[in-house]
Amino acid sequence: MALKTGVRLRSQVDSTEVIVVKPPAGDDGLSCGGHPMIEVSQTPAEGLVPKPGTGTQIGKRYTSPIDDQFEVLVTKAGTADLSLGDTTLAKKEAKPLPASD
Structure with a gap:
C-alpha cells in the first residue's frame, strides 16, 4: 500500500492508530509490533502477536x-x-524556543 499524506492507518496487534503527515520517499511499509499496518476501515487478521516494545503515545x-x-x-x-x-x-x-533576553 502506498503511504500518502492524510492516510489513516491502524495496527493489527494493538490499539495504535496513526495519520501519515509526511509520506516516505521509498516503498518501505509501515508496521506496528512487527506486523503491517492496515487502513482504519479494514479488519485486522486474527492470531497475531506483537513484538515487545515501549509503545506509542497519543498526540505525539x-x-x-x-x-x-x-x-x-x-x-x-x-x-x-x-x-x-x-x-x-x-x-x-x-524544538526549543529561542531565548528572549
Whole structure:
C-alpha cells in the first residue's frame, strides 16, 4: 500500500492508530509490533502477536531517527512500536524556543 499524506492507518496487534503527515520517499511499509499496518476501515487478521516494545503515545509525532523524511501522528495510543521497514520510529522532540533576553 502506498503511504500518502492524510492516510489513516491502524495496527493489527494493538490499539495504535496513526495519520501519515509526511509520506516516505521509498516503498518501505509501515508496521506496528512487527506486523503491517492496515487502513482504519479494514479488519485486522486474527492470531497475531506483537513484538515487545515501549509503545506509542497519543498526540505525539514519530519519525525516522535517520532522517526526517517520514512522519506520522498518533491518534490512538498502543503498546507496540512503530517501524518503517527495519527502522524503529522515534518520538519527535519539540524544538526549543529561542531565548528572549
